[in-house]
Amino acid sequence: MSEFDVIVVGAGPAGASAAIKLASAKVNVLLVDRADPPGSKNVSGGVLWGDSLTQVAPDWEKGPVERYVEAKGVSFLTKDSRISLDFRSKKFGEYKSGYTVLRTKFDAWLAKKAKDSGVMLVSGVTVDKIAMKDGKAVGVEQGGETITSDAVILAEGANSRIAYDSGLKRKPTDRNTALGVKEIIKLPEKTITERFGLTSPKMGFASEFVLGFLEGGVRAGGFLYTNKESLSIGAVISMAELRKNNKTYSFNVIEQFKEHPFVAPLLEGGRVEEYSAHLVPEGGISADSLNGNGYMIAGDAAGFTFSNGLVLQGMNYAIVSGIVAAESFLEKKEKGIQAGANFANYTENLSKTFVMKDMMNFKGIDKLTWSKYVHQTLPSIAEEAMLNMFSENGQPKKHLYKILTKSMSSHEESKLGMAMELLKMLRRM
Template sequence: MSEFDVIVVGAGPAGASAAIKLASAKANVLLVDRADPPGSKNVSGGVLWGDSLSQVAPDWEKGPVERYVEAKGVSFLTKDSRISIDFRSKKFGEYKSGYTVLRTKFDAWLAKKAKDSGAMVVSGVTIDKLSMKDGKAIGVEQAGETITADAVIIAEGANSRVAINSGIKKKPSDRHIALGIKEIIKLPEKTITERFGLSSAKMGFASEYVLGFLDGGVKAGGFLYTNKESVSIGAVISMGDLRNNNQTYSFNIIEQFKEHPFIAPLLEGGRVEEYSAHLVPEGGLAVNSIHGNGYMIAGDAAGFTFSNGLVLQGMNYAIVSGIVAADSFLQKKEKGIGAGANFSNYTDNLSKTFVLKDMKNFRGVDAVTWSNSIHQTIPAIAEEAMLNMFSESGEPKEHLAKILFKSLKERKESKKDLAMDLYRMMRRM
């Protein structure tokens, strides 16, 4: 007989949600995290979008959340300009947006919820791999010791030691992984509320940026989110560009972003409190199968993030996949199916949710996210069009279409590539 019903590897949003769900159903669960306390090595922008967490923690909005997003921005930054959409809506009350969260606090709170629900939570322990017997996972291995369980939920995030060591995931290529870097900058609560034009100290601003001006043409997306008394600012950088260019390092990308003429004033008077870096999966599903005999893979470990340059979501996908993995175990247990079961029901159940539907429908969106068109051509053309439209030269005015065509004609980039990227944008974004 196994020592545990389920071992959950990783106490991020995926693992903690799975553990809460399982423990609440009286399953015997071990939740293990390499960090002590759990979550202390985790990084997110981070806006927790939607309300998925209420399935396992109905009171989560009263937990350690920072500000409710009432204003969402998207900007293209060129060297001299910012071209933005600043979307604010009273309807963000009915259309759930999200709360900014600070992961060190938030993950510790979630792990405690798992413990309070009855899970055994062990922190500061790194699991090495699955323990396999006759093609079935019978538990996990740590420093040569085996801990047995009827099922393992691998929720170890993008840096997937267990899945890779167990031969169920390949090391990701540069195309399928990006580097996220983040700083937390301390500012007074009142300054944040006033500076970002927010209606109260409970309300927040969240914005993504296309950073089209970086040295060496490195492609990166920026983000800036307001917390109660700090802002989270950071960049997600193409790993290939980072490796292959000879002039820009990860740390000076965030510096260039912070020093941009239309970002620096937002940070004025702030003090850097925290600096962190983390991998971000790109391009959808990162494994051939998210289930096997005796195991399921949830969250970032499976590649469940949605990133298209305008939004970056992953925590909500992690939570839903963790809960569905837990449910799928409980389904098998109810039928009396014991250790090493084949969890194909996890794939079936997750296919009915937005997680696998989005992975399927938006497959290939990374080609758009990291295209030259998004990062260079479109911002440059938009900048020129805006300058033409919003200035007075003393000459007769031109139609917008003519301005755009002229600007496009003057640029060196391939028109065919731009047309292709625009087509992909229509199809995939």
């Protein structure tokens, strides 16, 4: 007989959600995290979209959240300009947006929730690998000892060392990995509310940026989120970009972003309180198989993140995949589970949720989001068009269509080619 019903590796949103779900069904769960306190090595941009957490922690909105996103932006930055879409709506009450969160607080809160619901939580120890016997996962190995379980839920995050070492996942390629660098900048609550034009100190702003202006044409995305008393600002740079020429450094990218003439004023007077870096899964599902004999892979470890340039999401996918993994275990348990059973029902159950649907529908979107078209061509056309539209130079005014086509013709690509790209983009996004 196994020592635990389930061992969950990694106390991030995926692992903690799975553990809570299992423990509340009286399942004997061990949740292991390498950091102490649990989750303190975890990093994310900082918006938890949706309300999937309600399923395992109904009171989470009163917990470790910072501000509710009432203002969502997308900006294209050129060297001298910022072209933004800035959407603010009172309807973000009935239409769920998300909360900004600080992961050190948030993850510790969720881990405690797991502990309180009966999970055995062990932190500060790194699992070496999954213990395999006759091709079945039968627990985890650490320090030469095996802790047995009927199932393992692997939620170890983007840098999935255990999955690699246990042969469950191929080493990441440049295409499915990006590097995120992030700073937390301290500012008074009142300053943030006023500076970002928010309706109350409980309300927040979240924006994604396309950083088309970077030195050497480096392609990177940026984000800026408001917390209660700090800003989360960061950049995500594709590995391919970093590898392409050895002159690109992630810290230069975030510095250039922070120093942009229309970003710098937003950070004015702030003090960097924290900085971090983390791998970001890109390009969809990265595990060869999401399930196998005795194991399931959830969250970042499976590659469950979403980015189409307009939104960056990950934690909501992690939470849902964790919950579905727990449910899939419970389903099997009801029928009398054997250690090392195959959890094909996990992939099946997951395919009924937005997690898998998004992964399938938006497969290959990374090619678009990292394209030169999105990073340089489109922003520079837009900049030129805006300048023509919004400036006044005593000349007769032109129609918008004329302005656009003129701006487009100053580029090497054909107008038709660009129109096709735009159409493709709209369809894919």
